[in-house]
Amino acid sequence: MADLKCTIAGIESINPFWLASAPPTDKYINVVRAFEAGWGGVVWKTLGEDPPVVNVSSRYGAHKTGNRDIIGINNIELISDRPLETNLAEIRQIRKEWPDRIIIGSMMAVIEEKVWKDLAVKIAASGVHGIELNLGCPHGMCERGMGSAIGQVPEMVEKVTRWVKEVVDVPVFTKLTPNITNILWSAEAAQAGGADAVSLINTVNSIVSVDLDQMAPNPVVDGKGSHGGYCGLAVKPIALNMVAEISRNDETRDLEISAIGGIETWRDAAEFIALGAEGLQVCTAAMIYGFRIVDDMIAGLSGWMDEKGYKSISESCGMAVPNTVDWNALNMNFDTKAFIDPESCIECGRCHIACEDTAHQAIEFAVAEDGSRSFTVVDEECVGCNLCFHVCPVPDCIEMRPVENDKPYVTWPEHPLNAMKAAE
Amino acid sequence: MSLKPCNAVNGVSLPKEAIDSNFSDLHDPLSALQAKGEADRCLYCYDAPCIQACPTSIDIPTFIHQIRTGNIEGSAKTILSANIMGGTCARACPTEVLCEQACVLNASEEQPVEIGALQRTAVDHLMAAHGPHPFKRAAETGKRIAVVGAGPAGLSCAHRAAMLGHNVTIYEAKAKPGGLNEYGLAAYKMVDDFAQKEVAFLLGIGGIEIKYHQRLRCAQGAPQGDAQEDTVSLDELRDTFDVVYIGVGLGSTNALQLEGEDKDGILDAVDFIEDLRQASEKSSIVVGDDVIVIGAGNTAIDAAVQAKRLGANTVTLVYRRGEENMSATDWEVNLARTNGVNIRLWSAPTAIKGNGRVEAMSFESMTVSDGKLIGSGKSFDLPADMVLKAIGQKLDASMLDGFEMSGGKITVGDNFETSIAGVFAGGDCIKSGDDLTVQAVEDGKQAAHAIDAYLAAK
Incomplete structure (x- = not known):
């Protein structure tokens, strides 16, 4: 069985599955239950200066599919609303009871050096393995000059990271907000500030839905709502891209990454590792299903690694990074065509109408005398866009078959139709 | 689908409670949650085979999609615009040989979507709301149509004709409307007096009057029927109305x-x-x-x-x-x-x-x-x-002399007109599709359009 031990920022964990700083890591009982369930570590719910914040009632909105599945949650809960010492005492207790599990202390403060340093020192003294700087929370705290208000300004990211690095011995994770134009600016700032790793992504600014009776955004708090932080499966594509951007950027490729954003299954985990994540953090999936989901994350990831021959997390880490390139590096001569297997086709017509209405009119629809329907790809019209492949409800019914054309690998900058190239 | 057990005990007649239970709804209606789950199974096929398998061509993928989006009333309107008796058809149609047999999910080794049950969900929702009738009548044409028989064919024809602006009088031999929906379908398929509720809903369009205990008699024959009944002859109807529609069903066995x-x-x-x-x-x-x-x-x-x-x-x-x-x-x-x-x-x-x-x-x-x-x-x-x-069952031809018949049924052309000018027919008394409620509804609907065209050309 593959070894799921991982090392991030010098911290060794029994597996890469940590719970992200959020409601599931708010207090002793939750964290103990998580460790009992098998999680390798937790990032404690963000701590701030006393007096603690006060939270509102009605805190989560959910984005659901028609099938009742939650694909995303947005939340307007603030940081820990319990006194600092209460949290630190519980951290000390759990560090004693669970010596093989990781606890990272998450923190945030206003942009004042002394405040950051004092708080970081107090948290580090509780015995945490590392400190995570919450520079991402996009709701509530940012209105008080914290969270994403800092994370959106690279100079502040660098400064805060440096402040904390100056006073603690433990590794420092800088948690980045996705609510920016270019993740590399804040990643490079964290690196410049001395971060041992970056954690990303924090939640995405969002309104998850509108209550059409109350005419207010969800979650509704006494007739009014606010934008909140979006998380869960739906943000995974955003997170994957931002992780990949950091992994394949020359300046930041050695920066270690604790990946966060919609990790719900072992497959999601494997994808983030493939794009260069040394460690993983999960929140929404646990909030939806409970801590037990880590069982299959562990078993599935380990099974996948065995199947592919990866002996450790580090062996599979970053394997997809070399293949993640700019559009300009893609092969313009690659050609793929859809093929519909008539044996497994159930004749629903979804591929036809999708292609006919919105793509390239490349799927012919015919009705035989016996009433049976057939759907056939017209190769000359098919541009290989994959739309039919995606809308087909039958697994493996539509296959995208690469055309063997013996043409060389030609990128757009090299392409004869490129006007810029012609001008050379 | 679950069947309720039959509680019969050897040789002992069943207590009233057991019989009542045995004659309750054969299928429990879907709960809101079940309906949503079932609607989610629909693939929303393009040019869907289920539509073609429905004699009334209900746009099934659309009505199921509307259930999925929570637009249940819109879903019911989609159904009822094609089949005003969608409520009965949802209960009584042999969906296993119609829409559900055509469902593409059969081919992927799954159960078909429970189209009938979903249709019931939508139509029952609209009927239970007791809101205004979902369809509006066109401007009154001043034309009068006599419909013989308040069964599915006659009622469907009457509803569509009324919608097109004509005035309709239905002559029904029995004491109640509904035809086989009221008298012929198994009791456990039509609980809670559904046939009567559906007729009341259908009549909500306006412009339709029903006369009961009115049996058609042949032109020369002596009056038949029991003491409560009046009779009416085809000639009298033709004299009084612009058009006559015959939807008498099969009265004999x-x-x-x-x-x-x-x-x-x-x-x-x-x-x-x-x-x-x-x-x-x-x-x-x-x-x-x-x-x-x-x-x-x-x-x-x-x-x-x-x-x-x-x-x-x-x-x-x-x-x-x-x-x-x-x-x-x-x-x-x-x-x-x-x-x-x-x-x-x-x-x-x-x-x-x-x-x-x-x-x-x-x-x-x-x-x-x-x-x-x-x-x-x-x-x-x-x-x-x-x-x-x-x-x-067979057509009681005794009151239908003068009509051209074939195979024991009234002969009609493509526009449902019989051999007698201005007299149309449909439902089980003609040879169209199977002798099913859904086919009768389609016959009546199509005949109403044919009658409308006939009246416009006249």
């Missing part, structure tokens, strides 16, 4: 043509079912201890299952050919089996035994030789104190 067919205990299955449907207390209906049902169609199944659910000790459905020849759907045959009905195949009735009242029937075992059904010479008797005949 086939006989066994055996000696002693008039013995006590021998009934037409349709009469047995009608009595059951009209009984406010199902437990007031007398059923035999040993019941034989002769026939192989859905009426035979309905009679057999209901006899069993009333507490008959044995119910044996006897058919002279094999199961593959039965016109009842596989689903209905299975329903009979799971309700404890014995099915004896390859057996033809040869004699009725009994002194004044039926005591037994004799059958000959049948076989096929050179493609012909022949007796094998072997015979057997089955005890019976009740025999229900379900070997087919």
